[in-house]
Amino acid sequence: MVTGATTGIGEAVAYQVAEMGLSVVLVGRRADRLEAVAENVRARGGKATPINCDIGDPAAISALFDEVRNRVGGLDVLINNAGVGYQSAIGTFDTTELRQVLDINVLGTALCIREALPFFDNRLDTAIVTISSMAAHRIPAGGYGMYAASKHAVRAIMEALRLELAEIRSPTKVANISPGTVATEFHKLFVRTGEDPTEALPFQRLTPDDVADAVAYLLSTPSHVQINEMLIRPTGQIG
Numbered sequence: 528m529v530t531g532a533t534t535g536i537g538e539a540v541a542y543q544v545a546e547m548g549l550s551v552v553l554v555g556r557r558a559d560r561l562e563a564v565a566e567n568v569r570a571r572g573g574k575a576t577p578i579n580c581d582i583g584d585p586a587a588i589s590a591l592f593d594e595v596r597n598r599v600g601g602l603d604v605l606i607n608n609a610g611v612g613y614q615s616a617i618g619t620f621d622t623t624e625l626r627q628v629l630d631i632n633v634l635g636t637a638l639c640i641r642e643a644l645p646f647f648d649n650r651l652d653t654a655i656v657t658i659s660s661m662a663a664h665r666i667p668a669g670g671y672g673m674y675a676a677s678k679h680a681v682r683a684i685m686e687a688l689r690l691e692l693a694e695i696r697s698p699t700k701v702a703n704i705s706p707g708t709v710a711t712e713f714h715k716l717f718v719r720t721g722e723d724p725t726e727a728l729p730f731q732r733l734t735p736d737d738v739a740d741a742v743a744y745l746l747s748t749p750s751h752v753q754i755n756e757m758l759i760r761p762t763g764q765i766g
């Protein structure tokens with residue numbers, strides 16, 4: 528299952544895991560985009576099940592996993608990728624936007640993990656990968672505070688999950704990928720202007736495929752090898 532599979536990193540991950548031979552459940556809110564991504568997967572010889580779901584809605588997440596149980600019959604890999612951010616200062620943030628960031632990035636991720644674990648049942652070849660951010664490791668200046676808070680929380684949840692699974696010797700892999708700047712629609716939403724400020728950066732941004740390659744690598748290590756944290760910056764990104 529790839530959440531946030533309609534564009535950007537999630538879309539690239541969906542193609543990558545489908546090429547690895549996994550049947551992929553595509554999750555997102557834009558039904559037309561989900562269907563288009565599913566068609567692309569099928570055109571490449573893969574199997575895709577698009578399921579419409581708002582990851583910011585706990586009831587919708589329960590329904591999503593029920594649908595997976597009924598339509599797909601099982602789950603081996605969860606890629607928590609759905610996420611949003613809004614530029615805002617701590618002194619002036621908008622309550623509705625902050626709730627959305629926390630509901631999708633933090634609660635949504637945690638609920639997907641909770642719902643996925645019974646499917647995994649401590650089996651071999653299962654994994655939970657979360658697309659976190661470099662903002663989980665330091666606080667960028669320029670209104671990233673609330674977004675960074677959400678990604679720090681996600682990283683804490685993933686490390687706690689790793690400890691809990693290690694405690695019971697579960698073979699389920701747990702990985703947190705923290706990309707620097709990736710060229711996606713994310714930044715236009717972040718600044719709310721429709722213009723992407725990262726286009727002017729003095730280095731070549733990562734592509735969604737660069738992150739998808741990292742996901743593929745994490746999933747393909749032998750079962751005794753777990754890469755739990757991966758920091759991926761564009762060459763030349765300072766912060």
Ligand SMILES: NC(=O)c1ccc[n+]([C@@H]2O[C@H](COP(=O)([O-])OP(=O)(O)OC[C@H]3O[C@@H](n4cnc5c(N)ncnc54)[C@H](OP(=O)(O)O)[C@@H]3O)[C@@H](O)[C@H]2O)c1
Binds near residue numbers: 534554
């Ligand atoms: N771009 C970067 O520089 C960068 C850097 C580090 C980390 N990240 C992280 O990478 C992840 C993917 O971002 P991206 O850069 O690929 O951005 P993107 O192109 O804007 O994609 C975001 C994806 O998340 C989905 N999504 C958002 N809210 C959702 C919701 N409530 N329910 C279900 N799906 C939802 C979107 O689908 P719908 O709108 O169709 O629902 C879309 O598929 C995010 O977690 C982001 O924080 C991005």
